[in-house]
């Protein structure tokens with residue numbers, strides 16, 4: 399499912415401060431470029447340990463891999479990366495898009511990932527609190543672990 403980078407909506411959230419990143423689709427060109435290995439490592443760590451306020455309906459499959467028709471690279475998770483200004487939301491596949499297809503996400507996202515506290519930590523929720531309204535279904539804040 400395609401959403402433009404830095405758009406205010408994606409499959410699992412929308413709002414004035416929400417910024418979609420990495421919701422790629424074969425029908426739309428994406429920004430190519432290289433990124434620092436440290437960024438990829440940090441992003442991978444966030445994705446692996448992602449705090450998930452939403453359970454996705456099903457996996458996304460990479461449309462850029464030729465083997466997709468036979469059931470290729472797929473993932474169903476998402477990751478929320480709060481910065482001071484925006485709440486970035488990316489699909490788990492974003493790591494694959496970067497490492498396998500040379501996708502370069504927006505600089506603001508790269509910065510946010512590098513400075514984001516560990517997922518689920520008190521510091522993480524402190525940074526997420528200004529965007530609490532993006533999760534109206536969560537009654538208790540910060541959410542119990």
Ligand SMILES: [Zn+2]
Pocket residue numbers: 460461462463471494498499
């Ligand atoms: Zn792929």
